[in-house]
Amino acid sequence: MMRHLISAADLTRDDAVLVLDTAEEMARVSDRPIKKLPALRGRTICNLFFEDSTRTRISFEAAEKRLSADVINFAAKGSSVSKGESLKDTAQTLEAMGVDAVVIRHSASGAPYRLATSGWIDAPVINAGDGTHQHPTQALLDAFTMRRRLVGKDALGQDLAGKRITLVGDVLHSRVARSNVDLLHTLGAEVTLVAPPTLLPVGVEHWTCDVSYDLDAVLPKSDAVMMLRVQRERMNAAFFPTEREYSRRYGLDGDRMAKMPEHGIVMHPGPMVRGMEITAEVADSDRCTVVEQVANGVHTRMAVLYLLLGGNEPAVSHARPTDSENK
């Protein structure tokens, strides 16, 4: 396992499967009356959030606390520059206080990479979302959810080979899309992006996925459809004409969902914009995994923190021998 987690593209297939397998073990812990492991006792983790994100921060915090780590939350609204203090100074201050790992969320693409590679600090860096670049733990929790639903709970050691995954929406501004394309490809899935051409980046043709402008044509061949959030303000920058037109062409409603295979699931990284990319009917249906994704996020982040910081001991005593050998 690597020292930092900056990009989903840095994970090998075996790394990723190890995280998913470890997350299954963590999930079992969460089913116990006492949901706590001693793995990171005495370790201090700082959640360094330069951008508001209550859900991601709470998810990391829950994961850290379940591993018995001491947690420091640092919320710096706006950019480091507007605060007058540089990212470098903030990071060095935290390290001087004895932080063992930094979970960073930043509006600037590449900020976690800079933090990990500039020699500013030594602590492991975990990217909790940077600009429009990457959000690797989101991709891992999504893959975990897909594996559970599409392969099975006893899928330890397995990847997503041959699964057909469709991502729909604002790919251009989405770190979730970038991370998912990278990780799903690594795990053997076939990925298709569906979006209006304005919301796909120039250069997308070099990505390891297919691209379509036609959602209806792709749905019957999708084992999972992930709806990406579309911010209403994109409309004002002429990415699409109106909210209603976007919904008609790229939104997922009950009729469209019916075109999916029976086993197909609907995913969303949240927060959903109901009535825009997804209707309430779909969001509240059994096929929609949004709430599961949130729960899985804690298991997956526990696995990432454990593997990056926890050393070589098996996470829990009942870990299967075949897995612990890999650690």
Added chain:
Amino acid sequence: MSKILIRGAKVLGGDVQDVLIDGETIAAVGSGLDAGDATVVDAEGQILLPGLVDLHTHLREPGREDSETVLTGTQAAARGGFTSVFAMANTFPVADTAGVVEQVWRLGKESGYCDVQPIGAVTVGLEGKKLSELGAMHDSAAGVTVFSDDGKCVDDAVIMRRALEYVKAFGGVVAQHAQEPRLTEGAQMNEGVVSAELGLGGWPAVAEESIIARDVLLAEHVGSRVHICHLSTAGSVEIVRWAKSRGIDVTAEVTPHHLLLTDELVRSYNPVYKVNPPLRTEKDVMALREALADGTIDIVATDHAPHPHEDKDCEWAAAAMGMVGLETALSVVQHTMVETGLLDWAGVADRMSHKPAEIGRATGHGRPVSAGEPANLTLVDPAYRGEVNPAGFASRSRNTPYEGRELPGRITHTFLRGRATVVDGKLA
């Protein structure tokens, strides 16, 4: 003033000659010249060029003396072989009045390392709304002939048209920073394969090319000359080539960094590679080299852009755009153009001295190396190989993209009107 005999240099990379400097002037060029009482500079194996002229330098004074001053900037220029630099107008306050350009001009005189020719802002405060007093700047002691809002594009077509027309009255030229502002809102790097992956806002080639296309057509319509700053794309080359074939009076520059570096370097998220216009692709780099070789691009200009360390030691989006370039320009040109066989040393003298002096009307610079001409000269040791070490820069700033990179060539001597400003690679 004393006499100096430069012994055994290859003049413009050609025949080995001796060059005798007497006072401010080249007294004689020939073989076996008698040294007499002159100080002898042994230049065996070295190339003698006319002092280099940089049409595009940011000296930062007044206003950002923490990154560069006219003194440190001209010292860096001398070390890079330059005897004349054109100082861009985006200072604080902006060089949009006779008072500011005269201040910069006077600071240049006082430095004594390199002539400083101020560039005047086309519009008041670089805001693109209202013409600056271009005539007053021309008539001032600074004698401004080049006008530019560099850093910003003169994007209003009417303002650009008027500026092109107006400066004809005194032989001026407008140097355009070609960047369509709406297409580059939030732009952080070249738009393409790499930006898509890195999630950084794209600066599309078309934002440069569309402005160049418009401006060459405007220049044709009003019969003016126009100069294009830091051309960076293969498409821009095609447009300028077309314009020249049509007889439009357009000149263009390319920076050393656009001749060498590509957007692949941005994968490091290291802001030392953040520059405007951004680093482009390999295809663009090759097109720019060819265009410089065939004369479509007229000159090399450094776009020397000093920034203090803290403005680069941060996350990409927060970092300032720009790179220092005066002290590495000739090495990069030797590496990319001479050693690739695209340009000989006479060609280098043309692109880095004769032509920029001609475009900027820098009298006394860019002249032939012959008797009677002003002794603005520089000596290059082309066999030198060494890693770029910013700690040794004369510039106050260190934001070079070449740190640790091996580049060929070294300026050993620079002479400004007969006075040595650099001796054995060190400031004199």
